[in-house]
Amino acid sequence: MNEISNITKLPEEAYEAAIRRFAKEGAHIPGDDKANPWVPFGDAAAIKHFCFDVRTNSVANILWVKGGGRIGTHKHRGVVSAITLEGSWAYYEYDWVARPGDFVYELPGAAHTLYSDDPDGMKALFWINGPIEFYDDNGKFDFTADVFWFIDHYTKYCEANGIPINQEMFV
Numbered sequence: 367m368n369e370i371s372n373i374t375k376l377p378e379e380a381y382e383a384a385i386r387r388f389a390k391e392g393a394h395i396p397g398d399d400k401a402n403p404w405v406p407f408g409d410a411a412a413i414k415h416f417c418f419d420v421r422t423n424s425v426a427n428i429l430w431v432k433g434g435g436r437i438g439t440h441k442h443r444g445v446v447s448a449i450t451l452e453g454s455w456a457y458y459e460y461d462w463v464a465r466p467g468d469f470v471y472e473l474p475g476a477a478h479t480l481y482s483d484d485p486d487g488m489k490a491l492f493w494i495n496g497p498i499e500f501y502d503d504n505g506k507f508d509f510t511a512d513v514f515w516f517i518d519h520y521t522k523y524c525e526a527n528g529i530p531i532n533q534e535m536f537v
């Protein structure tokens with residue numbers, strides 16, 4: 367907690383009591399690899415989960431694709447946004463390459479295949495809304511990644527490895 371002298375006091379609202387009674391604070395989710403593990407996603411990628419919101423079917427996480435790796439072809443049913451943290455990545459379907467600091471958004475109906483041919487791979491923070499449908503290399507439906515798929519991905523790995531589940535991740 368900061369020094370009290372550094373906290374600006376705001377005027378009371380007419381419904382201040384309701385805010386105090388029903389509002390929820392946000393949360394600080396540690397990013398260190400011990401408390402918040404990289405959960406393998408296929409052979410060449412891993413996900414560090416940060417947030418699961420079952421009311422909006424949305425999640426936040428960092429996707430790490432190792433150099434030469436790719437993520438299966440997928441179709442979005444909601445808006446996705448991402449900011450690149452490390453390395454570089456692209457989709458086979460587009461002519462851009464995302465590098466650190468670059469922002470990407472993807473809209474419902476978009477379908478594409480992510481890859482990283484950067485020797486250092488890539489890391490990007492994704493905010494994902496709605497389900498993502500994954501397909502195999504023959505275009506056959508494989509599975510849907512919605513908020514519950516991401517929760518299952520995180521919690522099963524934690525339980526299998528004796529890592530406490532961080533309840534603060536659940537909005």
Ligand SMILES: [Fe+2]
Nearest residue numbers: 440442472478
């Ligand atoms: Fe995508």
